[in-house]
Amino acid sequence: MPQPILELKQVYRSFKRGREVIPVLQDINFSVNKLEFLCLVGESGCGKTTTGKIICDLLPPSSGAIEFEGVDIAALRGADYKRFRRSVQIIHQDPYASLNPTHTVYDMLSYPLLTHGLGNGRRGVRQRVQELMDLVDLTPVEDFIDKYPHQLSGGQRQRVSIARALTTEPSLIVADESVSMVDVSIRIGLLQMMMDLRDRLGVTIVFITHDLALAKYFAWEGRIGVMYLGRLVELGRTQEIIRNPQHPYTKVLLSAIPEPDPEKTRSKEHIQLRSEDIPRLTELPPGCSFHPRCPWYVEGVCDDVVPQLVSLAGADSESEVACIPLERGQELVLHDA
């Protein structure tokens, strides 16, 4: 049994806006094993970024617990907490917003080292910065070390972000849409570099994206968690989810994605939703949040009971799925659009 490095237990998170309470995350349970490739996917507003922030303790959960290496992070104090903050880092989506425009590459990479007392004197810090830049292929180092963000391309900025996340020698990195803002032609190179860093440095990476094809590529040997309106609706091995999706939302999503292959994409069958309107988080429908749009909706069941993430008995899939009809072993009947 591999040991989980991270575990989320019944995590809820809501935000207040005036008198309204917006439930952004509800009942999130999952664990991440050491060196596992885990990918959280979902559309905007599904709570994937909030989950990422909660993992790094940039945002406390409203209720529930986050365990890092078996210890509840809410109980960590002093040096232990500092060690946790060093061990878990995040790479943000937008390399144009996440780098301070008045700091040079050297500044950005040396501050965390100095803050955490990781460098060994000025020379030691400089040497470590150079090592980090080597790791992310910002070479030749002399060409980049004194540059400001505006002097770098999008891809180079994101390399700085990645190097910055690596300064504290973390064991877990949350990569939130970390390649979405860079050009198509260099996206895959960045992703491959991150996968390579995992092997070389032993960092576990939780990858958050809206792009299922990217998720598939990143986590082919790992797992994917599909999120919808604040809940995990399907969690399982990537290969299984891509080839044999169980949850209706996952099925619809996979059928809707265009492919860069004219013949394949034009012959692909698209499952029609019952409704295209996405419910607001403040007015979530009763029962399963997906039921107003679900083409396999069962009246009296789906609009009544909130489904939990469970393994399906007797199904030809090992994925955990949150769907009452599937849980009860009912056969799904497609409604006409």
Added chain:
Amino acid sequence: MFDQQREAVLRVEDLSIIYRTKRGDVKATSRVSFDLRPGEALALIGESGSGKTTISLALIRKLPKNAVVTSGNITYRRDDSVQDLLKLSNRQLRAFRWKDCAMVFQGAQNAFNPVLKIRRQFEDTAQSHGWTDKTAIRERALNLLELVRLDPERVYDSYPHELSGGMKQRTLLALGVLLNPQIVILDEPTTALDILTQRAIIDVLNDMQRQLHFSIIFISHDLSLAAEMADTVATVYAGEIVEIGPVNDIFYRSLHPYTYGLLTSVPTLEHMQDHLQSIPGSPPNLIDPPAGCKFHPRCAFATDACHKDSPPLALDIGTHPAACWHKDRLLESRKEPV
């Protein structure tokens, strides 16, 4: 499917555009030529900064003030009349835009005036083009809203904030074709939309084109969208069209290393890809672009010839035109199609 034989509604020839800036002239578009036939969907594919938006802005004469067209002409044909778009007067231009050619911009959900009902925005558009019969406008608008799969009565009497992003996008498409233009230009029509909303927009566009028979030029960095919607694909790199041809030829028989590089850098759901790889380097600075073929610093096939001379967009080897000195070597190097 469009008709190959019919005369082009739009012909762009040798179009070059520069932007005058303090740091020097940005050569945003260089010697671009293409034809758009009735009912054709043409995709301009390229990365950010490749000049694809500049091309489309030139077509509706909406270039920023510091832009200069240094060569070329754009011929537009409606029935039997032919116009040179670069020579239109302001009055002619006002008639041309929307009636002949509509453009839907990127992030266009924000294009509506927030304090006017959708109905007023349809009426204003029609009236400023000399169409005053409100009943007729309403009838046309409701038909179009239905075509984009919205609840027509409800949407027509809504304010923009009462509609979701995807609904606004579709309403805008309906408004775009209100005056029955021959050409619709779409700038990144699905970028920043969720997957399921994207799917709805793609389906709606296909329906609209089938019924209304307009030609589409769409600009995107998304190869999947081109694969799904385009009849013809043009790859744009550093302000030039480096390859253009029927969608299947571009995807299965690409002749330019850049197009091929793009295709091998995108992960897909269908295929298992171990051979995915990025194109090394990044797009050139267009103030001082590299000599010869502008792609040569990033190209695995580059030789001395590529450093010296810019290859013409020529139809010599293969099924369609591409601008590369080494098409034969590219073809040889790929054992199987992507």
